[in-house]
Amino acid sequence: MSRTRRRTRVKTTIGVVLTGIMLFPVYWMINVSLTRDQDMRKSPPDLLPLHGTLAGYRTVLDEQLPYLATSLVIGLGTVLLTVLLSAPAGYALAKLRPRGGGILSFLLLAAQMIPGIIMAMGFYAIYLQLGLLQSVPGLIVADSTLAVPFAVLIFTAFMSGIPGELLQAAQMDGARALRTFWSVVLPMSRNAVVTVSLFAFLWSWSDFVFASTLANGGAHEPITLGIYHYIGNNNQQWNAIMATAVVASLPAAVILVLAQRYVAAGVTAGAVKD
Numbered sequence: 001m002s003r004t005r006r007r008t009r010v011k012t013t014i015g016v017v018l019t020g021i022m023l024f025p026v027y028w029m030i031n032v033s034l035t036r037d038q039d040m041r042k043s044p045p046d047l048l049p050l051h052g053t054l055a056g057y058r059t060v061l062d063e064q065l066p067y068l069a070t071s072l073v074i075g076l077g078t079v080l081l082t083v084l085l086s087a088p089a090g091y092a093l094a095k096l097r098p099r100g101g102g103i104l105s106f107l108l109l110a111a112q113m114i115p116g117i118i119m120a121m122g123f124y125a126i127y128l129q130l131g132l133l134q135s136v137p138g139l140i141v142a143d144s145t146l147a148v149p150f151a152v153l154i155f156t157a158f159m160s161g162i163p164g165e166l167l168q169a170a171q172m173d174g175a176r177a178l179r180t181f182w183s184v185v186l187p188m189s190r191n192a193v194v195t196v197s198l199f200a201f202l203w204s205w206s207d208f209v210f211a212s213t214l215a216n217g218g219a220h221e222p223i224t225l226g227i228y229h230y231i232g233n234n235n236q237q238w239n240a241i242m243a244t245a246v247v248a249s250l251p252a253a254v255i256l257v258l259a260q261r262y263v264a265a266g267v268t269a270g271a272v273k274d
Helices: 003-033 055-063 065-096 101-111 116-130 136-160 164-172 177-188 190-206 209-214 223-233 238-267
Strands: none
Touching (some): 003 238, 055 065, 055 238, 065 101, 065 136, 065 190, 065 223, 065 238, 116 136, 116 209, 136 190, 164 177, 177 190, 190 238, 209 223
16 A cells, blocks of 8 residues: 555544544434433433434424524524625725725724624613614624624625626626626625625524523523523423424534535635736
8 A cells, every 4th residue: 555545544534533523512412312311311321312212302393493483583684684784895895995995894803803792781781772672683783793794804805806897897888886786796796695694694593692691581582592591491301402402503504514615615715816
């Protein structure tokens, strides 16, 4: 066996082992979600759910669906608001080159370094005056503040690579800046749109800081609060708790798998210049 082939096999083996170690908590979560209550404290524990049960998943369907529906609405609303705000901003910074654009880009980068709890306290004071506490629109706006700075930078990098000749051709045909953006730039930025939408959805779906600060105790709570309350109220029903975690992870996992090739293109946009 050649040295190159041996080295490749060693690297592959190491990669498989490390991947298995990182994915083991996910496997154990699924395993516990299928384990019966009487087998939960078994020592040593079963590595496979030999006597599996779907009782935990039935409990999820009975008790957690409202939380999942709220998270879905918040996630889709966050995606829509993030794209509506960040795509035109990215186009302006990339192609229109407004005065102070460099300073704005730096501020957007710095905004991502602000701890979420500080922003949550600020939103709490504002929402208390506006009556937006414990509301879905309030969470959508709050979650969008995490996604918009990142999204503007992604759109700026991607749209900077669009040839200027295309924009000039549109302008020669009589298209104004808004029409050029809508008819030329945005369709060509599909990868960036998918990337931004995915990250905005994931951030809103997994958010706990804003949810616990701005929506705790309200009529519409996201799934992160549903799991949090569920642990406190049912700390012995670990199969139901883990089943809730599995169900809550499925939408994000499915979306990530379906959109991974667009994400790879969108994240690396602007990294290489001709």
